[in-house]
Amino acid sequence: MEFRGVGLTYPGPPPVPALRPCELSVEVGEFVAVVGPSGSGKSTFLNVAGLLDAPTEGTYLLDGIDTAALSDADRTALRGRRIGFVFQAFHLMPHRSATENVMLSMVYSAVPRAERRTRARDALRRVGLAHRFDALPGRLSGGERQRVAIARALAGRPSLLLCDEPTGNLDSGNAETVLALLGELHASGMTVVVITHDRDVAARAGRTVTIRDGLLSERPAADAPEADVPGSDARRADPSRADAPRPDPPQSNPPQSDPPRDGVHRPERDPA
Numbered sequence: 522m523e524f525r526g527v528g529l530t531y532p533g534p535p536p537v538p539a540l541r542p543c544e545l546s547v548e549v550g551e552f553v554a555v556v557g558p559s560g561s562g563k564s565t566f567l568n569v570a571g572l573l574d575a576p577t578e579g580t581y582l583l584d585g586i587d588t589a590a591l592s593d594a595d596r597t598a599l600r601g602r603r604i605g606f607v608f609q610a611f612h613l614m615p616h617r618s619a620t621e622n623v624m625l626s627m628v629y630s631a632v633p634r635a636e637r638r639t640r641a642r643d644a645l646r647r648v649g650l651a652h653r654f655d656a657l658p659g660r661l662s663g664g665e666r667q668r669v670a671i672a673r674a675l676a677g678r679p680s681l682l683l684c685d686e687p688t689g690n691l692d693s694g695n696a697e698t699v700l701a702l703l704g705e706l707h708a709s710g711m712t713v714v715v716i717t718h719d720r721d722v723a724a725r726a727g728r729t730v731t732i733r734d735g736l737l738s739e740r741p742a743a744d745a746p747e748a749d750v751p752g753s754d755a756r757r758a759d760p761s762r763a764d765a766p767r768p769d770p771p772q773s774n775p776p777q778s779d780p781p782r783d784g785v786h787r788p789e790r791d792p793a
Contacts, residue, residue: 528543549712552727650665704725
């Protein structure tokens with residue numbers, strides 16, 4: 522993926538420059554962390570990189586394709602073929618099994634109906650959940666639910682995996698399991714971009730890009746800022762708190778509904 526002067530300004534009045542014009546190139550097979558505090562523009566960056574929002578200026582190339590030249594339908598198709606999403610909230614349907622939740626990601630894709638279950642179970646095996654094919658989300662630990670979410674992202678066989686705070690709802694033990702899995706996916710050749718405010722997560726990446734006030738800048742991973750969320754040190758220091766919910770901020774349960782027509786749950790836009 523390559524940003525050439527890409528920026529996004531929400532119309533006003535007054536206009537809000539959520540992502541300032543920036544240059545960024547992520548090569549195939551890289552593991553990149555985008556680090557910044559709350560309100561810095563991380564979610565806006567993810568929305569643009571994930572083809573959920575179109576930039577208001579500049580050029581975004583994905584696998585060499587100029588995304589600005591695409592129709593909405595073509596952007597949706599490209600997103601479905603090339604990009605997998607993992608969010609902080611798991612967004613699992615409570616009355617569907619792990620296999621069925623993964624299959625839902627392919628409803629609006631070109632994957633033949635008969636192939637969806639096979640792909641879903643292959644993806645669950647890849648994340649170490651072959652023994653949980655038929656389990657409902659309520660029977661899964663927090664770490665297992667996030668691994669189902671990762672399997673859902675992998676089922677479409679994307680070339681780019683975008684992760685927004687993938688360990689934010691997990692205790693230290695399950696966070697380590699998820700980070701190790703992301704490392705394995707990167708080692709297999711997948712391009713991984715993780716949006717985070719946690720320096721322990723950023724330290725797993727080969728490159729760190731910071732974002733503040735909507736402005737991206739490159740810096741060595743060792744200089745990544747400290748986590749800015751109270752309680753994160755306590756979670757890392759206390760591995761016995763298995764599957765403890767993140768104490769701050771409280772997570773509201775997203776409304777359970779059928780997936781949107783493009784198959785992607787949109788995160789809320791970061792205001793700046």
